Amino acid sequence: MTLLEELELRGFIHQCTDSDKLDSTLKEELITFYIGFDCTAKSLHVGSLMQIMMMRIFQKYGHTPIVLIGEGTTKIGDPSGKDQSRKMLSSEDIKLNSKNLTKVFDIYLDNTLKNKPIYSNNADWLENINYINFLRDYGKHFTINKMLSFDSVKLRLDREQSLSFVEFNYMILQAYDYLELHNRHNCKLQIGGSDQWGNIVNGIDLIRRDSSKEVYGLTTPLLTNAKNEKMGKTVDGAVWLNEDMLTPYDYWQFWRNVDDRDVFRFLKLFTDIDIAEINDLEDKKDLDINSIKVLLANAATEMLHGKDNAILSEKTANDVFKNEGSSKNLPSINVKFDKNIDIYLNEQIVGVGFTSSKSEARKLIKNSGVKINRVLVSDELKTLSINDFDNNKELLVSVGKKKHFIIKLLD
RNA sequence: GGAGGGGUGCCCGAGUGGUUAAAGGGGACGGGCUGUAAACCCGUUAGCUAUGCUUACAUUGGUUCGAAUCCAAUCCCCUCCA
Numbered sequence: 001m002t003l004l005e006e007l008e009l010r011g012f013i014h015q016c017t018d019s020d021k022l023d024s025t026l027k028e029e030l031i032t033f034y035i036g037f038d039c040t041a042k043s044l045h046v047g048s049l050m051q052i053m054m055m056r057i058f059q060k061y062g063h064t065p066i067v068l069i070g071e072g073t074t075k076i077g078d079p080s081g082k083d084q085s086r087k088m089l090s091s092e093d094i095k096l097n098s099k100n101l102t103k104v105f106d107i108y109l110d111n112t113l114k115n116k117p118i119y120s121n122n123a124d125w126l127e128n129i130n131y132i133n134f135l136r137d138y139g140k141h142f143t144i145n146k147m148l149s150f151d152s153v154k155l156r157l158d159r160e161q162s163l164s165f166v167e168f169n170y171m172i173l174q175a176y177d178y179l180e181l182h183n184r185h186n187c188k189l190q191i192g193g194s195d196q197w198g199n200i201v202n203g204i205d206l207i208r209r210d211s212s213k214e215v216y217g218l219t220t221p222l223l224t225n226a227k228n229e230k231m232g233k234t235v236d237g238a239v240w241l242n243e244d245m246l247t248p249y250d251y252w253q254f255w256r257n258v259d260d261r262d263v264f265r266f267l268k269l270f271t272d273i274d275i276a277e278i279n280d281l282e283d284k285k286d287l288d289i290n291s292i293k294v295l296l297a298n299a300a301t302e303m304l305h306g307k308d309n310a311i312l313s314e315k316t317a318n319d320v321f322k323n324e325g326s327s328k329n330l331p332s333i334n335v336k337f338d339k340n341i342d343i344y345l346n347e348q349i350v351g352v353g354f355t356s357s358k359s360e361a362r363k364l365i366k367n368s369g370v371k372i373n374r375v376l377v378s379d380e381l382k383t384l385s386i387n388d389f390d391n392n393k394e395l396l397v398s399v400g401k402k403k404h405f406i407i408k409l410l411d
Numbered sequence: 412g413g414a415g416g417g418g419u420g421c422c423c424g425a426g427u428g429g430u431u432a433a434a435g436g437g438g439a440c441g442g443g444c445u446g447u448a449a450a451c452c453c454g455u456u457a458g459c460u461a462u463g464c465u466u467a468c469a470u471u472g473g474u475u476c477g478a479a480u481c482c483a484a485u486c487c488c489c490u491c492c493a
Contacts, residue, residue: 253447260448290446321447360440363455369441400441 002027003061009275010268012054014194014221017204022216025188026063030115033058033189034066034181036122036174039074039097043242044104046254050220050269052108054191055117064115066187067105068177069098072126076170104241107304118185122177138179141209142172142202150198171199178203179210189216193223223269225262241304248305249329252313253402255297263292271299320404330396332406335384345372345382348397352405364399371398 004023007013016022025031035051037044044052055065074094102119109117147153150171178200181187190200200217207215239254240246258266264282267273273295281292294314302310316329333351335343346361349370355361364370365380372388373396384407389395393409 257447260446263448289448293446293448317447355440357458359458359461360456364441367441367455369455402447 003058003063006275007054007057010057011265012050012057012220012269014219015197015217016219017201017217018214021214022189022218025216026061030062030064031188032064032066032118032181032185033191034068034120034178034187035191036068036070036073036177037101038070039094039101042097042100043240043245044101045241046239047223049241050223051191051193052104053270054220055105056108056272059109059113059115059117062115064118064185065109066118066120066181066185067102067109068181069102069119069121070177071095071098071121071123073122073170073173073177075123076166076173100242104304120181120184122173122180125180126173126176134176138172138176138206138210141206142175147171150202152195152198171202174199175202175206178215179207182207182211182213182215187215189218191218191220194219194221225259243305248301248309249313249316251304252297252301252310252317255300256293256317258293258296260289263289263296267292267296267299270303271296272303273299320402330404330406332408334408334410336410337386342383345370345377345384345397346380348384348407349399354399354403354405369400372396374398 001009002023003026004013004019035055037048037051055067059065071094074097075091098121105117105119111117147168152171153168178187178190190203192200197217197219200219204215204217207213239251241251255266255270264278267278267281268275281287298310298314301313312329319329331352333348335348337343344358346358346365349355349361349364350358355364361370362380365377365382368376368378370377372382373390384395386409389407389409395407395409396404397407398404
């Protein structure tokens with residue numbers, strides 16, 4: 001199986017500039033390729049995981065990935081796929097984000113190989129550009145006519161939304177990134193999400209015009225779930241990859257709870273499990289979809305957070321769901337009785353962070369959402385008493401079916 | 412520089428002097444059904460020492476018994492013209 005065949009089978013490929021030529025190039029030589037990541041957040045989330053997995057597979061086949069950190073372009077802001085321009089981030093924030101989000105590559109990519117990843121930052125060249133020289137040398141290769149025809153621009157104009165000149169320049173700078181990486185590292189392939197197609201093609205054109213070299217572009221499909229929603233970002237928090245942004249258990253739960261229809265697709269995209277093995281599973285007559293979700297959750301969690309965390313997460317999940325919260329691995333909070341002060345249950349729920357206000361916790365209790373020691377609480381102003389605690393001086397509080405915590409009694 | 416439109420809760424969006432903590436939708440959360448899935452049904456969705464109080468419709472000030480709603484100034488966004 002060739003690299004491109006494997007990618008195709010696993011569902012990584014959306015568009016490719018010249019797949020036949022790219023295929024033969026990949027067979028003949030080990031190339032250098034790049035994927036760009038912007039620095040708009042403190043961590044990458046599952047939305048970027050497809051790109052990261054791509055790098056991993058390319059590396060497995062011997063090619064060298066360049067992780068391009070877009071500190072420079074983040075200062076401009078990519079208009080692709082966005083209705084509105086977003087607010088500009090400060091240079092300090094961008095630096096900080098850049099530092100935090102690159103941690104994850106050490107986990108997914110192998111630093112010990114000969115083809116270990118190259119880390120590059122486009123601020124290194126973009127920040128020193130001389131405007132006049134840049135316009136003379138590269139500006140001449142771009143026509144406004146063509147730039148206006150790109151989706152990212154057209155969409156904004158069609159909807160009569162403003163597109164600032166700064167954002168309009170984004171595509172030129174990204175094209176220049178590709179040229180720069182081509183010159184520095186003989187980079188021959190750029191990979192990106194499907195919304196990056198226009199930007200990638202621009203870079204390829206620029207390289208052809210500047211140095212008459214043929215380079216390639218490849219895009220991944222937009223990662224959506226079965227409901228056709230963009231994955232990885234929710235209102236109250238994305239599925240972050242950095243451990244300090246999302247715990248391994250929550251990460252495990254994310255994969256455990258994917259839609260039935262997504263399971264095999266995700267297994268192919270986000271695990272190292274052999275493609276033939278996955279197909280066998282899929283063909284099984286009496287398949288147990290839930291055990292396969294566990295397999296997915298374990299494989300994905302192990303890759304990011306390590307085997308121990310994956311095992312622990314599965315065990316915690318078993319305790320939480322099969323035994324209604326008998327785990328030692330639950331969050332806990334300590335409490336001490338004082339004759340004069342009542343300990344309200346709703347305050348404890350806020351204390352572990354399950355709700356953000358006492359009112360919210362009270363409403364939860366009122367709506368039959370809270371149990372202590374598996375018994376429904378009906379009094380929204382419930383105060384704790386010694387009798388609520390068991391012999392180990394512990395009290396199990398369940399918020400909904402999935403969230404539990406332990407209150408420990410201190411002497 | 413000129414003309415016009417607009418800024419409402421997590422998001423979209425209705426409301427143009429009083430029963431407005433603000434319709435409707437989305438999202439999120441809880442309950443029911445279930446498989447920790449999907450679909451569907453019900454409820455909740457500003458805070459608090461809670462039949463009350465406080466804060467909230469860009470900001471500040473004003474008119475009024477009473478303002479998201481009227482007036483003024485300021486800030487921001489958008490469209491068109493030059």
